[in-house]
Amino acid sequence: MNVGVTPLELQASPDSMLPRQAVIQAIRPEACGVATFSLALTDPAEAAAYRFLPGQFNMLYLPGFGEVAISVSSDPGEPRVLGHTVRYAGNVTRAMGRLKVGDFVGLRGPYGSHWPLGNGSGRNLVIVAGGIGLAPLRPVILAILRNRDAYGRVVFLYGARTPPDLLYTSEFGWWRERGIEVYVTVDRADETWRGRVGVVPQLFYLIRMEHKNTLVLTCGPEIMMRFVIYEALARRIPKEAIYISMERNMKCAVGFCGHCQFGPNFICKQGPVLNFAAIEPFFGKEDF
């Protein structure tokens, strides 16, 4: 039967489910139960060819345990070493917690959509993250810092449940020096905390926003993102200028397993970064 596929084409098709071998170069503890694994592909040709864009993710694999989708959290300008900030939460990630430098993990990717940075174009950015939702946004900040003059005002709003849950805090000073406005809050303070207390969307009240030529990029719990969108819309930022990064169960990352569907979107293909205007009818719909 004519299916329009010749055997030759079929042979040329690479097996998208096969992991590449990568070695752990460093493990940096970030927060309570969270660490960044710096990975390098062991095949020199594969390592040299690998590129990713901020917001994209890899599938990390541990033989016998399984695979997990993890955003690349490192500098897209340094694609030889790929940072993956992992929370020890499930079967695979807990097993990763027992690995050490020099051990191997499987890696395939990068997959998914990316944050719409373009080449900056003088745009203002409001980057809003909650908890480990900062991991896929860190490459955005690092990309901006490489090319700071191409952007307008850059505001970074960040929060976590408690102070020890905040990620990458040692870098915030450097980010500030390079012209990024950093505002941090926690849901619950401890005795060491001298900063703000409250939920992330409230940080919008600290900044006076120019609504023109401004993009809002947000990643965190869906409930947080809902209120971030609410605050952004209240400041007359158009729906089309709001981007969110979503999480769903994922088994294949190439659109075959069906697990990550969100209405018409596969989070692995159209996502994880989605434009709010495109998903508004479904976003926040109960159990959707």
Place this chain on the structure above:
Amino acid sequence: MPPVLPRVSARVVVPKAALQKVFDNLRDAGFSLVGPTVRDGAIVLEEIARIDDLPIGWTDEQEPGHYQLKPSREREYFGFAVGPHSWKKFLHPARLKLFSVAKQDGRWLVQPAQDAVPRYAFIGVRSCDLNAIGIQDRVFLGGEIRDPLYARRRGPVFVLAVNCGKPAATCFCSSMKTGPRVTVGFDLAVTELPEIFVVEVGSEAGSEMLRDTLWEPAGAFDLGRAAQVCERAERAIARELRTRDLPKLLYDNLDHPRWDDVATRCLSCANCTQVCPTCFCITVEDTSDLKGTVAERTRVWDSCFVLDFSHVYGGNIRPSIRARYRQWLTHKLASWIDQFGTSGCVGCGRCITWCPVGIDLTEEVKAIREKASK
């Protein structure tokens, strides 16, 4: 002088017993024949060798939640409708090893699964199922990334299609424009008459398989009788699914009370997704030996009705049956169109027949349409 073969798109007649010669020709050409046969009180799809393996003289009675084989007085070869199996069991097998990893001297040896894939000849494919194959082609081969496992199985398939003569009470292919008459994508398409098959030749390969079958060009009388078989089948289809504005209807009614209603009946057993010829969702299983030096990954059919299907850290996205049924139906009839440019439903009726509580998606859609919010 070699025997003359019919040209592509010709219509010929062959005696019924000559189907055995077609089978033999296919086997000689290296095909593994799979087709309908009776097992465990149902007509299933399995390897077959001879025409006697076909469910000759059997028919089926289908209703929501009901399937019953019955002997039929006419000794028809294909006098039944689709059973619980579909061709996806061959093209998209329920279990498929992906690869194994062996740890050796500090390195990994990733070995892709090297299973021998037969060249299948599908015997007795109905138009609905042929369309279902076309839909899975779009899912697995239509995108930027193709599934090589599906492609390897799909590429060389030979299709001997059958024009449906006896649709079941659960069939609604005419609503989905997928039948009952076979129109594209076949090598041979047969229409069964009491003493002969009228055969339409769809490809060179199909023509080749008619060698030594005593075929003759079909005359007007036989063509007329064959056309009547299709017309009768079309008239016999009573079930209807109104597809007009269906995606919008479902998207606009994600909070319709009917979802709560169907959730009180649905057992979330996943039968509908397993018998569906287009449902493609999979999960992955990981195993290893006790020392952890050799590990394997296997992909297996999954279902959006399984609670863990939507598991993320902190819980499941769709904890209720209401949410899971809604996901299945809106995917099948609405978001599938956004994703693949075609509905995910071919109107084969399997999900209606094999639902243990007889949930009928055409009735669910009708109920939503009757009290639509927009």
